[in-house]
Amino acid sequence: MTDPHLASNSPRSPWREAWRRLRQNRLAVSCGGILIAIVLACLIGPLVTGQTIETQNLDLGATSPSAQHWLGTDPLGRDLLTRILSGGRVSLAVGLTATLVSLLIGVAYGATSGFLGGRADAIMMRIVEILYALPFIILVIILIVVLEPVFKLPRMAWLVSLFGGEGQIKLVVLFMVIGAIEWLTMARVVRAQVMTLRQQDFVSAALALGVPKWKIILRHLVPNCLGPVIVYSTLTIPAVMLLEAVLSFLGLGVQAPFASWGSLIQEGADNMETRPWMLVFPALFFSSTLFCLNFLGDGLRDALDPKAER
């Protein structure tokens, strides 16, 4: 496997080694390529198509794909490609932001719990177990129902304007709520990792030298968990995007005139009998993104942790 020519060069860091293993995984590399293409298209596309998500053309109505509108239009004559690409922005943004929120909470919670051990750990993990007893979507829906009116209170207006006004409330609530629920598994992953790390000599040494506990967690334990955290984050993004899409599909997430892949698929499902392209194209974008993220995550896991069983 290892190239003797390369191996004779200067010693390589574990990260370089992982990167080399990842590049050898053709499936993961092509998935990464497709992902980059989709992300770039979503970022640049809506600026180039010359349409906005709201540009209506009622005389045109719903048309199948043509040279003018590559992926067709919806009953209001809105260009589907533009809507899919800007919907992709929303879906990807929710995926990234909520994953980031869940990452911060999960790592902090898991590392603390695993490092403290004993009774504190037992209580903290019991809380996680309780939250696990219900499907995430039920908790998320309840939190959305409660938080949305909270954000509409007059005294929350400053916060809302911070996020860009009334229209963004739904999105901000989605980011926060999904992130606030999705950290549970991350906390478990990090805790398991920290539990094995804290037995090791360098942690005992730090403790003996009188390094404060929070500093041990931040400086010594968290960086050593980075591998599993990265792997699990890549797998959290598709899970979060799926959750957002289900919510939007059920009419509880992103709402008109904004679009996300979930709400576009929902519109497509309503129109599928006469306008199948409205269902097929958003579904295609969404599924291939999820597909690629999952395979990239698997590839990263194999690259960062070659010992792990598949």
Added chain:
Amino acid sequence: MIRFLYNRLWQSIATLFAIITVTFWIIQAAPGGPFQSERAVSPHIREQMLAAYGLDRPPFAQYTHYLGNLLKGDFGLTTKYEGWTVLEIIGGAFPISLQLGLLGMAFALTFGLPVGIIAAARKNSAADWLPMSISMLGICLPTFVMGPLLALGLGLKLNLFNVAGWYGWSDRVLPSLTLGLFYAAYIARMTRAGMLEVLSRDFVRTARAKGVSETAVLLRHSLKIGLTPVIAFLGPAMAGMVTGSFVVENIFQVPGLGQHFVSAARNSDYTLLLGVTVFYATLLVSANVVVDMLQAWMNPRVRLES
């Protein structure tokens, strides 16, 4: 075994109590009462409405009252369907969701198990990689993409089944198929992996060396151990089916509990939302106890651990 059951039961009751408490207080934190969105009514009528639902009391009294009523099996009145109790709505809609879930699960097991076993027995043949590649597709396509596509293909284009409603058997095929497909795929892969693991063990080699037929090796010697991961998966699968029912009932217009939960969320019907959540929690927590019992029965090591 009795002790194991006893411990698990107490744990579940504690979990359930915690869930009810957390959910109650989260919903309590929502600003404005349940009658906020309705047209303005004069203050004294509003007061009467609040009193009728017991919402004029201090929050903690409401909480203890709610808990007491739950013990008596009273989930309260809904605030949006006038005159209906939460229990009546659950009683009307849950049997439909249950039927949908059972049909979906039955489909998942009748397809997933044999396919997985055959794939493990014929490892690296066409009977292995073909179903396994198809199952990867089933895992990657989300329910709300699969559902409309199935409805479009099998329902509208080929005209095989109905795509909406819940009356005859023709209505039940597509929703159950959509709900069960992911689990069929997942169970097939888990069965294959579990069986392959068992088939590489020493006792299987011994059995083969003694001339036990391949069918007996598979079904009599390996199956019970090979299925342990699948049994463990049944708990999460139940929870997943609740989530799936939200989507599937929405796509195929099935009047089940999932539809009610989602519309309760859209209408801010707090008592219904709370009641259905408590109901789901009870259902899933008890399902997990049953799954644990099954596991302990199949694998003695599980019951010794706790």
